[in-house]
Amino acid sequence: xxxxxxxxxxxxxxxxxIAASAxxxxxxxxxxxxxxxxxxxxxxxxxxxxxxxxxGGRYEVLMHRQDDSxxxxxxxxxxxxxxxxxxxxxxxxxxxxxxxxxVEFLARGDERTEVHLTHExxxxxxxxxxSHTQGWTMAFERLDGRCAPAPSP
Amino acid sequence: MxxxxxxxxxxxxxxxxxxxxxxxxxxxxxxxxxRVTEIAGDFTISLNSTSKHIRMLERAGLxxxxxxxxxxxxxxxxxxxxxxxQWIQRYQxxxxxxxxxxxxxxxxxxxxxxxxKKSR
Numbered sequence: 001x002x003x004x005x006x007x008x009x010x011x012x013x014x015x016x017x018i019a020a021s022a023x024x025x026x027x028x029x030x031x032x033x034x035x036x037x038x039x040x041x042x043x044x045x046x047x048x049x050x051x052x053x054x055x056g057g058r059y060e061v062l063m064h065r066q067d068d069s070x071x072x073x074x075x076x077x078x079x080x081x082x083x084x085x086x087x088x089x090x091x092x093x094x095x096x097x098x099x100x101x102x103v104e105f106l107a108r109g110d111e112r113t114e115v116h117l118t119h120e121x122x123x124x125x126x127x128x129x130x131s132h133t134q135g136w137t138m139a140f141e142r143l144d145g146r147c148a149p150a151p152s153p
Numbered sequence: 154m155x156x157x158x159x160x161x162x163x164x165x166x167x168x169x170x171x172x173x174x175x176x177x178x179x180x181x182x183x184x185x186x187x188r189v190t191e192i193a194g195d196f197t198i199s200l201n202s203t204s205k206h207i208r209m210l211e212r213a214g215l216x217x218x219x220x221x222x223x224x225x226x227x228x229x230x231x232x233x234x235x236x237x238x239q240w241i242q243r244y245q246x247x248x249x250x251x252x253x254x255x256x257x258x259x260x261x262x263x264x265x266x267x268x269x270k271k272s273r
Binding site: 011012014015016018019020024025028034037038039040041042093115117119121 | 167240241243244245247248249250251252253254255256257258259260262263
């Protein structure tokens with residue numbers, strides 16, 4: 001068996017600048033009512049959310065469609081208000097595999113925040129599970145290398 | 154168990170593609186089929202090491218080997234790579250939409266809070 005590589009080829013990187021403070025943007029992720037409001041894609045009628053906002057705590061985002069609902073769940077790995085949030089993400093779209101979402105909040109002055117989101121797959125073999133903590137730290141350190149450089153404000 | 158198999162297959166594809174040399178081999182094969190010895194020459198790595206990389210790519214279903222006389226000729230099979238690409242295609246728009254929605258939510262909340270302040 002090959003050593004699992006540190007590099008994860010299937011990575012989604014999204015960034016967006018939002019005209020609000022890092023605190024405001026960060027809190028919208030951990031407040032269940034806020035999360036239920038904006039975590040609602042177009043085809044979803046209603047979303048309900050439960051949040052246990054501590055490291056190791058679980059969240060549930062249930063997206064209701066006409067005839068069924070889609071459960072998104074995971075646990076928080078890093079809660080560093082208002083800079084960084086990291087949680088696992090398991091959903092029908094990940095085929096119930098554990099994947100990892102890292103959100104970074106970069107303050108651009110008091111009134112603007114740049115949000116960097118990285119969603120990556122985690123290999124599921126046991127050696128990798130054992131070294132997850134280290135892997136997550138490294139994954140975060142590699143963030144800047146992976147995503148395209150931020151446009152200057 | 155079809156789903157379980159496809160997940161394992163996806164794991165093999167991701168591990169195979171998580172190495173710069175193997176990605177370079179794939180890029181090389183995207184241009185033209187090549188013999189194992191040619192690949193080893195291109196990348197100045199030992200034949201032994203080349204063979205290991207190629208076996209991983211074969212296991213992941215990314216590369217096919219055919220024996221033509223004495224030569225082992227490798228060709229690219231891009232079908233598996235598409236499943237990795239599909240995952241990205243599914244989640245990129247999902248998160249772009251979500252962050253747009255987060256933006257709208259925070260902006261709306263902020264406007265309401267400001268109005269509250271003014272009316273006080």
